Amino acid sequence: MLYDHRVGNKKFAGLVMQEFDIKSMKLIGKRENFYVGTDLGVCEGPQMMKKDSYYYLL
Numbered sequence: 560m561l562y563d564h565r566v567g568n569k570k571f572a573g574l575v576m577q578e579f580d581i582k583s584m585k586l587i588g589k590r591e592n593f594y595v596g597t598d599l600g601v602c603e604g605p606q607m608m609k610k611d612s613y614y615y616l617l
Contacts, residue, residue: 560573560574560575560602560605561573561574561575561592569596569600569601570600571596571600571601571602572592572595572596573592573593573594573595573596574592574593574594574602574605574616575590575591575592575593576590576591576593577589577590577591594616605617
């Protein structure tokens with residue numbers, strides 16, 4: 560989850576995804592913001608599941 564600390568902004572700033580290299584134990588590649596939230600500006604308890612080669616946000 561991305562958090563916006565600036566005064567006057569909604570605190571929740573979206574959900575981000577980035578590739579993780581298990582060998583080097585580091586994040587690699589570009590971070591992608593794939594969900595910016597609702598009109599309320601929140602996302603409560605998101606869970607990501609993988610089925611076959613697809614990821615689902617629940």
